[in-house]
Amino acid sequence: MIVSDQRLLFQNTRFSTSAPDIRHMPADDGIEIAFAGRSNAGKSSALNALTRQKRLAKTSSTPGRTQLINVFNVIDDVRLIDLPGYGFAKVPIAVRNKWQRALGEYLQKRQCLKGLVVLMDIRHPLKDLDQQMVGWAVDSGLQVLVTLTKADKLSQSERSKMLKKVREACLFYGDQVEVITFSSLRKFGLEQLEETVNRWCTTHDDAPAEPEEE
Numbered sequence: 001m002i003v004s005d006q007r008l009l010f011q012n013t014r015f016s017t018s019a020p021d022i023r024h025m026p027a028d029d030g031i032e033i034a035f036a037g038r039s040n041a042g043k044s045s046a047l048n049a050l051t052r053q054k055r056l057a058k059t060s061s062t063p064g065r066t067q068l069i070n071v072f073n074v075i076d077d078v079r080l081i082d083l084p085g086y087g088f089a090k091v092p093i094a095v096r097n098k099w100q101r102a103l104g105e106y107l108q109k110r111q112c113l114k115g116l117v118v119l120m121d122i123r124h125p126l127k128d129l130d131q132q133m134v135g136w137a138v139d140s141g142l143q144v145l146v147t148l149t150k151a152d153k154l155s156q157s158e159r160s161k162m163l164k165k166v167r168e169a170c171l172f173y174g175d176q177v178e179v180i181t182f183s184s185l186r187k188f189g190l191e192q193l194e195e196t197v198n199r200w201c202t203t204h205d206d207a208p209a210e211p212e213e214e
């Protein structure tokens with residue numbers, strides 16, 4: 001096990017580096033948990049809510065704000081990754097292609113990536129690219145937390161309805177995928193996000209060794 005089973009202190013998280021691609025990232029060891037989702041879904045805001053820091057990750061009302069792979073250290077061996085958003089049409093095509101390549105490469109090649117928080121605006125969840133992202137992550141053996149953001153924009157009953165609908169759609173993926181509602185603004189779902197990321201970071205390599213073949 002890399003981390004002891006004590007709770008991680010996410011408020012101690014510090015910025016490490018911004019990388020255009022995986023070659024510029026820290027060594028591929030320890031554990032990484034990445035935040036992925038469409039542009040403007042609320043990835044950087046969720047990371048700030050989790051770490052209880054207002055401006056750790058840069059947020060913006062202009063989609064496409066996060067253009068690099070931003071790396072944050074929780075402790076030495078555990079990193080949170082704020083990824084560039086996907087699916088934003090207004091960025092010049094050459095720039096978009098470059099980000100998407102860097103994103104795809106990160107997701108496919110990064111051995112230390114253990115879990116993916118896939119953030120979706122609760123008003124527009126499960127777009128094609130979101131479904132591709134979740135499906136791909138499940139196929140790659142990652143744990144996924146579908147996080148329905150900006151839940152403060154809906155009434156309690158609309159939130160419950162949407163949560164039920166997305167949970168039903170995700171049953172298909174089995175128990176690798178959990179779904180929560182979330183609001184960075186009102187801190188809905190923060191405990192669940194924290195509990196899940198903490199669990200992903202602390203239970204790896206913990207299984208008893210397989211008995212050796214006779």
Ligand SMILES: Nc1nc2c(ncn2[C@@H]2O[C@H](COP(=O)(O)OP(=O)(O)OP(=O)(O)O)[C@@H](O)[C@H]2O)c(=O)[nH]1
Binds near residue numbers: 038182183185
């Ligand atoms: N009402 C509300 N607005 C939110 C919430 N989370 C984020 N926002 C707003 O949504 C916008 C985008 O938030 P970001 O956190 O920058 O989104 P992002 O997914 O990191 O965006 P990119 O980096 O461009 O991909 C900002 O104007 C935020 O203030 C939320 O929980 N509730």
Ligand SMILES: [Mg+2]
Binds near residue numbers: 043044058059065066
């Ligand atoms: Mg961002």
